[in-house]
Amino acid sequence: MNARTRQWMVAGAVFLAVLAVTVGWVGYLHARSTPHWQQTAPGAWADPLPEGGMPMRVASLTTTPMLITDRGDQPAPAGALWAIAVIDYRPPAEGSYCALILLAADGRRWSGVSPLDYSGKRALDSGCGSPAGADGTARGELIYLIPEDGAGSLAGLAGVVSAYRGTAPHPVLTPAR
């Protein structure tokens, strides 16, 4: 091997090393910024919140064009549906709060509707602020507004994923029914 060939080989090796580090770094950043969802068994308990410490399950997830409250029926906008998730949770002694997103199989995700966005009160409390019962669990509901074309592909509920997330999978609570 002459000197010129050796120089080209060294240059090529350096180029490949730089390329490998760049590809590896970009791949790592992409993996960190792309949430990896892991579907639970239907109705199974999991701990979806980033801070942890509150196991939850989705007892049911239903869609309806009309939201029933003590002030009458609240229609969804034309072409939209209310998605109502009933959740069971085991609140810690210091109190609880939850903000879960509704995920569709195509990757769309919706944030919950505030109780201030509709008129009246519903039978179940909104969110996860209720105290635990004798068995250590409480029940609440989360309400979402989704387009009709999303109703057939709802996957479940997941915790709000922060921007600087790890590469660990995030549980998606699959409804029991």
Next chain:
Amino acid sequence: MNRRWAGGLIAVLACLAMIGLHTWLGETPREHTTRVALGKPGRLYDSTITVNSSTIGQALYSDNLFVGRSGVIFLAVNVTIATDGTRRSLDWTVGGESNGRSFAARDPITVPEPGFRITQDVVFEISPDDLAGFTLTVLDRAPIYAYDPQLEIDLGVTPDAAAQSLEKDRYAVVRTTRGRVEVDR
């Protein structure tokens, strides 16, 4: 120069190049700016925004509620935002620029959830002199940002059009809406 010194020189030059590149990247804008015409949709990460029209006046009503009266003028820019991507963007910055000055919108903008759109007014309080050439700016920040999309939408108000508009509507009532979400069909 012998071979040993040549290697050292290359290492020093490589370090200087890295420092220069880092400095340059730190000074350059982190946004990818696109100019969009009035009435045309501009693309952001998961949404589009279209500027429909603009109105001016001195008294401001929002959804039929009196908001206030301006010592200068209110400029209301009517926009439609549609989220056709997978998630609602949470970090929008909406502002305006004219005559080298920057303006903040009076209220935050509402970005709809996926599959929905909303038509609403973005209100600025500006000097009459800044009406001509006013440009709406919209920046959509990602959590880890680099070259985030920024749109510049010229309202198309020429000095002559601004003069005519001020003569006609300077003391008019501006009726704005915060909008209602509807399904994006």
